Amino acid sequence: MAKAPSSSTFQLDFEQTILEIERQVSVLEERPDCETFREELETLRVTRDALIAKTYANLTPWQTVRVARHPGRPQTLDYVDMLCRDFCQLHGDRTFGDDPAIITAFTRIGPFKVLLIGHQKGRTTAERINCHFGCAHPEGYRKALLKMRLAEKFNLPIVTFIDTPGAYPGIGSEQRGQAEAIAVNLREMSRLRVPIVCIVIGEGGSGGALGIGVGDRVAMLEHSWYSVISPEGCAAILWKEANERTNSLAAQALALTAKHNLKNGLIDAVIREPHGGAHRDPKAASEAMQSWIVEQLGELTRIDRDTLVRLRYERFSRIGATGTSTST
Amino acid sequence: MAKQSWDTADAVATKRAVPDGLWTQCQACSETLFRKALETNLFVCPRCDYHMRISGRQRVLQMADPDTFEPMNEAVTPQDPLEFVDLKPYRERIIAAQKLTGENDAIQTGAAFIKGRRTILCCMDFTFLAGSMGSVVGEKLAAAIRRATELDLPLVVVACSGGARMQESGFSLMQMAKTSAALARFDDAGGLFISVLSDPTTGGVTASFAMLGDVILAEPRALIGFAGPRVIKQTIRQDLPEGFQTSEFLLKSGFVDRIVHRSNLRSEVSRLIDYAGK
Numbered sequence: 001m002a003k004a005p006s007s008s009t010f011q012l013d014f015e016q017t018i019l020e021i022e023r024q025v026s027v028l029e030e031r032p033d034c035e036t037f038r039e040e041l042e043t044l045r046v047t048r049d050a051l052i053a054k055t056y057a058n059l060t061p062w063q064t065v066r067v068a069r070h071p072g073r074p075q076t077l078d079y080v081d082m083l084c085r086d087f088c089q090l091h092g093d094r095t096f097g098d099d100p101a102i103i104t105a106f107t108r109i110g111p112f113k114v115l116l117i118g119h120q121k122g123r124t125t126a127e128r129i130n131c132h133f134g135c136a137h138p139e140g141y142r143k144a145l146l147k148m149r150l151a152e153k154f155n156l157p158i159v160t161f162i163d164t165p166g167a168y169p170g171i172g173s174e175q176r177g178q179a180e181a182i183a184v185n186l187r188e189m190s191r192l193r194v195p196i197v198c199i200v201i202g203e204g205g206s207g208g209a210l211g212i213g214v215g216d217r218v219a220m221l222e223h224s225w226y227s228v229i230s231p232e233g234c235a236a237i238l239w240k241e242a243n244e245r246t247n248s249l250a251a252q253a254l255a256l257t258a259k260h261n262l263k264n265g266l267i268d269a270v271i272r273e274p275h276g277g278a279h280r281d282p283k284a285a286s287e288a289m290q291s292w293i294v295e296q297l298g299e300l301t302r303i304d305r306d307t308l309v310r311l312r313y314e315r316f317s318r319i320g321a322t323g324t325s326t327s328t
Numbered sequence: 329m330a331k332q333s334w335d336t337a338d339a340v341a342t343k344r345a346v347p348d349g350l351w352t353q354c355q356a357c358s359e360t361l362f363r364k365a366l367e368t369n370l371f372v373c374p375r376c377d378y379h380m381r382i383s384g385r386q387r388v389l390q391m392a393d394p395d396t397f398e399p400m401n402e403a404v405t406p407q408d409p410l411e412f413v414d415l416k417p418y419r420e421r422i423i424a425a426q427k428l429t430g431e432n433d434a435i436q437t438g439a440a441f442i443k444g445r446r447t448i449l450c451c452m453d454f455t456f457l458a459g460s461m462g463s464v465v466g467e468k469l470a471a472a473i474r475r476a477t478e479l480d481l482p483l484v485v486v487a488c489s490g491g492a493r494m495q496e497s498g499f500s501l502m503q504m505a506k507t508s509a510a511l512a513r514f515d516d517a518g519g520l521f522i523s524v525l526s527d528p529t530t531g532g533v534t535a536s537f538a539m540l541g542d543v544i545l546a547e548p549r550a551l552i553g554f555a556g557p558r559v560i561k562q563t564i565r566q567d568l569p570e571g572f573q574t575s576e577f578l579l580k581s582g583f584v585d586r587i588v589h590r591s592n593l594r595s596e597v598s599r600l601i602d603y604a605g606k
Contacts, residue, residue: 167535169555169556169560170560171569171572173555174553174555174572175577175581177583179535179554179583182535183504183508183534183535183538186504186505186535186536187509187511190508207504210505213505227497228492228532233559234414234494238415238494239414239415249414250414253410253497254494256497261498264409266501313512316505319463319505320464320466320503321408321463321496321499322464323406324403324405325432
């Protein structure tokens, strides 16, 4: 279940003033004589809300990345609790194992029976280690594909929640064909004959994100990021060193925010988050997600299957920025 | 045979393409080689058999029957949709790479005969910004795949790339989906796709079209992988096993059909086309 913000000791440096006011508010609220501080409380709340609104309206790309990684930010299983009914998880890739970094399940969202696929990062230290911090192995991508084929067979739309720093880079993952697993998902998702909607809920790290991200409609939560590489990875290669300064420059250069991705035509929608980010009000975030999903599926389930697959193919075929040289 | 220093992926990762000049040195065994003779030997070191990195144009010359290559979309050029600037502006990097190579971007695509069989042939070019895949590579490949689909021709792609081009960020990432989606249609139409992996094939290129061949061939001792060896080392904090992420490693773990010496590549490709009846 999603945690209330106050239960986390984690602090974003640009939120310090907000957190201080939030602390004062909760101290006052907890006093038995809090009624006598009504005016002060009201002023504090107004100041806090204004500050949150201002801070979050002007997040830099690097700050956005850090909000997207906030440990209190809702993860796939948190959204499952809030917006899915009759959750029926399906495990295993039938070949190697069951990767906890990708959850697959039959479930109901609004009026729809769907197949849900989502990265899971884990909340406690033990969970995080078990989930490899949301970095899936090949068996995770293969599990996802196996269950997507089930969805196709039984005519269920597919909903994916993307939240990964990237696919896991390790010996086992290379040995078991990380690249092949992702590649096959890209090819197969492009021709699955059921509607697919995808939401980047936190981190959209490269091929590991795209591996469950080839859909008819792709959205990003307002404070998530989606890019070809993480800012740190990019900084380490192009700036020769990853530090606070170069990470920030890389995040800016990569155009990885929801707003940038929408402007560049790489996604179809930005789902607004509650003031101060999804971690402040997970319920509001999940409601916004649910209404977007239901709306998209309402449209997509009415499209005949040949058209659906053709439109998805065309959606990705269009993307690219090329010119023509005049000299040759 | 010399001490095989190229056995570790890291050593392979630092290799560059063969430079111009009368004489050149083998980057694996340091033997000084006469360039003309090396060219006749397909840029394979006669002493240690190291398969050197070659340009896309050079690869086309090696693969296609003489004078049969008809290039497609030669005039397609990269743009700078994000106005990306790191230590240098992307625009300047493009211009420098174009000057250095005389090419517009990192891939050659076209129709060609290979041992008398008509094919669509695509050769990536590591000399152009490390063969990275941005919009131009993605678009030219997708167009080549569509052409192969229309004409029912076998598709041969020689991969040679450091991965997706960072300076085009999300645009580059989506080329993975674009090329894979085009291959889905080619597959639906019953097309034959022979993917040839050369040194190096990594990142977003491996994780898209390169691993989707009906048959996947690899040149000996090429670096092939998803994550780079350095990233893996940093993540797991331990040394990588000997020969990790080489063609031989992939053959053993089941992700490559055959390892083929450069001198046999043309005959292997035409033989596969024969078996597929294309």
